[in-house]
Amino acid sequence: MTEHGFQKETFAFLKALGANNSKDWFDANKSDYQRHVKEPTDVFRPAMNNALQTLTGHEMTSKQFRINRDLRFSKDKTPYNTHIRMAFWPVGASFQGRDAQPPSFFLSIEADTIRFGTGCMAFSKPVLGAYLTLLEKGEGNNISELLARMRSGGFDVSEPDLANPPRGFPKDRAYADLARHKGLAVWKHLPDTSSLEGGSAVTALTNAWKPTLPFWQYFADLQEKT
Template sequence: MTAPAFQPGTFRFLKDLATNNSRDWFDRNKADYQRLVKIPADAFRAGLADALADLTGCTIASKQFRINRDLRFSRDKTPYNTHIRMAFWPASAAFEGKDAQPPGFFLSIEPDHIRLGTGCMTFSKPVLGAYLAALEAGRGGEVTKVLNAAGSCGFKVSDPDLVKVPRGFPKDHPHADLARHKGLAVWRDLPDTGTVQDETAIATLVKVWTPALPVWRYLYNLQEKA
C-alpha cells in the first residue's frame, strides 16, 4: 500500500500560489505545477483508490478536481484553487441529477493541513426519502450510533442544511436534528502535512478513515435499498 507521496515543494507551491494567484504567475510556474502537484496527485489518487477498494470491498472510481476555479457565480475572481481535492466512490453507483452523488470518500490537501471525510454531500431524491422514512420509523438510532463512533475518533458531522425539519416530518421527533440534513458526511482535519509526504501516506489515511467506514456503509446500504 505504498505510492509516490507529495513533497515539501508541493506545499510551498500551494502557498506561493495563494500569494500569487494570477494567470501570469501560474503560466510562469506551470512546470512546477506539473512536477509538484499534478503528476504526484495522479499517482497518489490511483494508489488511494486501490486502498479504498480493499477497505470497502467495492471497485472505486475517483476524480481530481480542477486547479482552475469556476468563476461564473463567484465574487472572488482569483483564477486558481490553492488545494488538491479528490473524491472516491463505488464505480457501480449512479449519480442522480446535477448535484446528488453516491456516498464517497473525500480528500483535500491544503497548503497547511489535510482534510478528509466520508459520506454523501447531497442525497438523491430517492435516498433522501429513504433516509427520512428510516428516521421517522424510529431507526435513527443506527445513524446516531455510527456518527457517534466516528465522532469519538475525531470526526465532526457536517452542519445541517435546513433551519427547520422538512415539511411533513414531526417537529418533536427525537431525531428531528438529523432530519434537517439533505446530505450527511463526517470530516476530520489532520494538522501535519507530513501525513502525505512519505511512503506510508496511503496506509495512514486509510487508518484514519477506518472509524468512519460505518457511516459510509450505512449510506451505501441506504442507497442500494432506495
C-alpha cells in the same frame, strides 16, 4: 518523485500560489506545478483508489477537481484553487444515474493541512426519502449512534441544511433534528502535512479513513436498497 506520495515542494507550491494567485505567476511556474502537484497526484490517486477498494470491498472510481476555479458565479476572481481536491466513490448499478450521489471519501490537500471526509454532501432524492422514512419510523438510533461514534473520534459532522424538519415530518419524533439534513458527512484534519510525503501517503490516509467505514457502509447499504 516519491512513489504514491507528495513532496515538501508540493505544499510549498500551494503556499506560494496562495500568495501569488495570478495567471502570470502560474504560467511562469507551470513546470513546478507539473512536477510537484500534477505528476504526484496522477500517481497517488489510482493508488489511493485501489486502497479504498480493499478497505470497502467495493470497486471504486475517483476524480480530481481542476486547479482552475469556476469564476462564473463568484465574486472572488482569483483564477486558481490553492488546494488539491479529490473524491472517491463506489461503482455499481445502484450508485449510477443522474440523481445518484453515492457516499464518498473526500480529500483536500492544502498548504498547511490535510482535510478529509466521508459521507454524502447531498442525498439523491430516493436516498433522502428512504432516510426520512427511517427517521419517521423512529429508527434513527443507528444513525445517531454512528454520528456519536464519529464525534467521539474527533470528527466534525456537517451542519444541518434546514432550520427545521421538512414540511410534513412529525416534529415530535425522537430524531426530528436529523431530518434537517439533506446529506451527511463527517470531517477531520490530519495533524500535519508530512504524513503525505513519501511512500506512506496512501497508508496514512487509509488509516485515517478506516474509523469512518461503518458510517460510509451504512449509507452505501441504504443506497443499494433504495
